[in-house]
Amino acid sequence: MKEHDNFKKQIRSIYNVLLVSCIMIFLVGILFVAYMVSPSSFSFNTDGPDTELVTLPLEDEEDDWDKIEDGIHIRTGLKDAEGLMVVVNNCTNCHSADLVIQNRMDREMWIETIRWMQETQNLWDLGKNEDIIINYLVTNYPSINKGRRENLSGIEWYTLNE
Numbered sequence: 001m002k003e004h005d006n007f008k009k010q011i012r013s014i015y016n017v018l019l020v021s022c023i024m025i026f027l028v029g030i031l032f033v034a035y036m037v038s039p040s041s042f043s044f045n046t047d048g049p050d051t052e053l054v055t056l057p058l059e060d061e062e063d064d065w066d067k068i069e070d071g072i073h074i075r076t077g078l079k080d081a082e083g084l085m086v087v088v089n090n091c092t093n094c095h096s097a098d099l100v101i102q103n104r105m106d107r108e109m110w111i112e113t114i115r116w117m118q119e120t121q122n123l124w125d126l127g128k129n130e131d132i133i134i135n136y137l138v139t140n141y142p143s144i145n146k147g148r149r150e151n152l153s154g155i156e157w158y159t160l161n162e
Contacts, residue, residue, distance in 0.1 A: 077101060083136030086129050094121070106143045110134050 066073065068080045076088055076097035091100055094117075105113065111134065117123035126133060 079140045081140050083132040086132045087136050090129055104141045104143045107134060107138050110137050
């Protein structure tokens with residue numbers, strides 16, 4: 001009977017250690033998530049109440065977040081034109097703007113691509129924004145008939161020595 005009581009005590013001790021460990025991991029996880037969401041709220045000023053903290057801006061908090069330079073939206077690389085922000089707000093939530101830029105299509109192909117994303121990738125109903133997005137894409141990134149390949153340009157050719 002004494003062995004049985006000792007075994008129960010050991011099991012209870014292991015259970016308590018595991019329980020405390022799980023609670024600690026859970027609390028550390030919560031702190032980690034809170035820090036990732038708002039790192040600026042975790043300022044540990046140990047120099048006293050009169051010490052001023054200097055907070056450096058995060059890269060995504062720059063003033064020129066939606067800056068346009070030479071007709072290009074700096075953050076995404078998309079052309080500045082009517083419907084730009086509708087495209088940015090609807091398309092770059094799920095994928096890079098580079099994916100939009102490299103896929104030049106005509107109106108029917110863009111519509112087909114949107115339907116595919118809605119059916120297989122959980123894209124929401126774009127409503128009135130769909131026409132704005134398609135018009136922007138067709139106007140600024142139309143399909144290009146390249147043939148087999150584009151002509152080479154801007155290459156400095158040299159002669160091979162035999």
